[in-house]
């Protein structure tokens with residue numbers, strides 16, 4: 001019993017002996033508290049960066065992809081076979097990048113004879129069609145041309161992330 005009542009002071013004396021800055025112990029406590037906050041904050045921000053990306057699958061809906069196929073036929077198919085946008089070449093060029101990269105590239109360079117010629121909504125629809133061709137699955141969400149939202153969506157899959 002006596003050991004219990006003396007343990008507190010004994011431990012704090014021991015800590016004090018180890019702590020070279022014992023006279024300014026309050027200061028050292030503040031530093032420790034700040035370090036603890038940092039330790040808590042850093043993983044949290046790293047985590048929020050990690051969760052700042054979502055997969056392509058589920059980021060668009062089936063209706064968009066169907067309309068995208070029509071838009072593709074109207075605006076792209078005169079120069080491109082759908083298969084031009086799939087397979088190893090697609091994975092090599094685009095896996096690890098975001099839907100924003102894809103959207104911006106297509107919007108600023110295609111159709112080759114009229115870059116930027118489609119509405120943002122049609123570019124988004126065409127892109128959802130191409131994503132579906134690449135095996136990504138539609139979900140309930142509707143994809144928009146909002147650049148921040150597009151930047152959060154990473155092309156790839158769990159086994160081939162960057």
Ligand code: HEC
Pocket residue numbers: 072075076077078079080085089090093106110111112113118126
């Ligand atoms: C007038 C012809 C023409 C039209 C119409 C056209 N493109 Fe292209 N596109 C090209 C040419 C030429 C290239 C370069 C081909 C190459 O790199 O071998 C290209 C390249 C691309 C690429 C780059 C391939 C890659 O993955 O790196 C994408 C993506 C693309 N086009 C998408 C589209 C989309 C989407 C549309 C419809 C909105 C479209 N293109 C309409 C001619 C066209």
